[in-house]
Amino acid sequence: MKPRHAPDANDDLLELERQFSLDELDDWHTAAGLVDSAISMIESRFPGVTAHAFVHASEAREYREITREGLASIPDDSLFIACLAMCGAGAPLKTVFDDYVPDEVLLRQLLEGAYGGYYIVPVVHRFSLLAFVLLCSKQDSARRAVGEQAAFMSELTSRLRINLYASSIADGRQRDLLRLAEYPAALHRRMTVADLSAHLLEDLRPEIAFDRGVYYEFEEYLNMLIPIVWTGIREEPPRLLSGKGLSGHAIERKKALYVPDRGKHPSFSAMEEEPFIEGSFISVPIQTGKRLIGVVTVARNPDSPEPFGVEHRYTLEIAAAFAASEINNRQLYDELEQSHFATVSSLTRALEAKDHYTRGHSERVMSYAVGIAEELGLSREAIRRIRYAAILHDIGKIGISDSIISKTSELTAGEFAEIKRHTEIGYDIVNESAFFREIRDLIRYHHEKMDGTGYYAKIRGDYPWEAMIISLADIYDALTSERPYRVAFSAKEAVAALGDLVEVNFDRRIFEAFRTWIFREGNARGFS
Numbered sequence: 001m002k003p004r005h006a007p008d009a010n011d012d013l014l015e016l017e018r019q020f021s022l023d024e025l026d027d028w029h030t031a032a033g034l035v036d037s038a039i040s041m042i043e044s045r046f047p048g049v050t051a052h053a054f055v056h057a058s059e060a061r062e063y064r065e066i067t068r069e070g071l072a073s074i075p076d077d078s079l080f081i082a083c084l085a086m087c088g089a090g091a092p093l094k095t096v097f098d099d100y101v102p103d104e105v106l107l108r109q110l111l112e113g114a115y116g117g118y119y120i121v122p123v124v125h126r127f128s129l130l131a132f133v134l135l136c137s138k139q140d141s142a143r144r145a146v147g148e149q150a151a152f153m154s155e156l157t158s159r160l161r162i163n164l165y166a167s168s169i170a171d172g173r174q175r176d177l178l179r180l181a182e183y184p185a186a187l188h189r190r191m192t193v194a195d196l197s198a199h200l201l202e203d204l205r206p207e208i209a210f211d212r213g214v215y216y217e218f219e220e221y222l223n224m225l226i227p228i229v230w231t232g233i234r235e236e237p238p239r240l241l242s243g244k245g246l247s248g249h250a251i252e253r254k255k256a257l258y259v260p261d262r263g264k265h266p267s268f269s270a271m272e273e274e275p276f277i278e279g280s281f282i283s284v285p286i287q288t289g290k291r292l293i294g295v296v297t298v299a300r301n302p303d304s305p306e307p308f309g310v311e312h313r314y315t316l317e318i319a320a321a322f323a324a325s326e327i328n329n330r331q332l333y334d335e336l337e338q339s340h341f342a343t344v345s346s347l348t349r350a351l352e353a354k355d356h357y358t359r360g361h362s363e364r365v366m367s368y369a370v371g372i373a374e375e376l377g378l379s380r381e382a383i384r385r386i387r388y389a390a391i392l393h394d395i396g397k398i399g400i401s402d403s404i405i406s407k408t409s410e411l412t413a414g415e416f417a418e419i420k421r422h423t424e425i426g427y428d429i430v431n432e433s434a435f436f437r438e439i440r441d442l443i444r445y446h447h448e449k450m451d452g453t454g455y456y457a458k459i460r461g462d463y464p465w466e467a468m469i470i471s472l473a474d475i476y477d478a479l480t481s482e483r484p485y486r487v488a489f490s491a492k493e494a495v496a497a498l499g500d501l502v503e504v505n506f507d508r509r510i511f512e513a514f515r516t517w518i519f520r521e522g523n524a525r526g527f528s
Helices: 009-026 031-045 079-086 093-099 105-114 140-144 146-180 183-188 193-198 200-204 245-253 310-352 361-375 380-391 395-399 413-419 422-431 434-444 467-479 491-499 508-518
Strands: 050-057 062-065 073-075 117-125 128-136 212-219 224-231 257-259 280-287 292-300
Touching (some): 031 050, 031 128, 031 146, 079 128, 093 105, 193 200, 193 224, 193 310, 200 224, 245 257, 245 280, 245 292, 257 310, 310 361, 310 380, 361 508, 380 467, 491 508
Antiparallel strands (some): 050 128, 117 128, 212 224, 280 292
């Protein structure tokens, strides 16, 4: 017979097996996988027991099951959760409700009744409740073994808390990256480079929280940073030479700066420039491989409960790379656009130079059409199409005889049939260029009418509705321009005349947008 105190080899093997099985908790790839492993361990060790793990979902501010569709989610600001966070170990569920939260009747019915819960184990890391595990069973035998279960749960949660904390950090980083993937779309919604720059900090705030921030553009000729937009700062930041101040240092090095506490840094604390940047800060150049565009510097106050970490630096660097790419592409596109438009404008001016009465007509039509489009709140791309279609709407007149174009008396039927060809000629001209094909139908059908009495007898819906914008702008400019056979209409007279064409040449919505825009100060030519 063995002495009572002699160790049992079977007990040692069981202990090793238990420890080895717990090692599974160190081999996780996602929080859901980690929780699923823990539940499987509990349920395989204690037959008749089911386990439910409620994990904190910070983005939703609640605790919920992440491995299955549970019956409940519990707000993270509830008294029940606050009490669990104070517990150091597992406890009977009845005790928690009786002693700490007796008024949580509905929650008690849910956890004890619907789930069959009888024992609850908080998973706490650094005074923060990461999750809690609920042991559930309808069998008395399983409930009576709570002592053995409690010992095992204590051992399991000691492993689980570290790995769950690490997984929550990893999941948080993944959420940050997913959210950051939406940042280029926010940049792209800005209409111009100036608009993008003016809202850079506003668009950046959802990606990284900060108390103070400033965006400088880099002026290469002056070798200077010029503040464009700032927030959390009382006065306009001064200009900085490259190499001066925190932002100037970042632009000179062409590398990001990250300092957890400026006040404790031996070099940056002594700098007089940018005194408004206190506490932890990050300064990141916005640059492409060929040029420096600017620098963005953000800071959290010295008393902030969460100073910047290195992960925030990486987030800001990624955001800055997105911003640099968008700004650079916009500038290149704008240069190309300006070149195209300058060519188009020169062509239309040359065409109209032959006739004193039509000189400047296309540019005015373009101005009116763009004004209507902006008043309607159309997209940037739609406004661009209308802008080009308006400036080119009469380009087909290049193929019409000068004698007809400049004729001051009434046109004959044959001459009118000839001049009507300018829409088809214009269509053919722009159709040769892929750059302009998206506007060809606007040029072709800008003399259509909704009732089918236009050049091509199209009715409403058979031609692009944007052509009505160009039609209205074209008619308005014709009415307000001097002609050999009549004086120009005033703005009020022309608008009144256009009102008679509503639902004939264009719909009421376009007319109302034009009327609102044209009488705004500075828009109405000939206003009286």
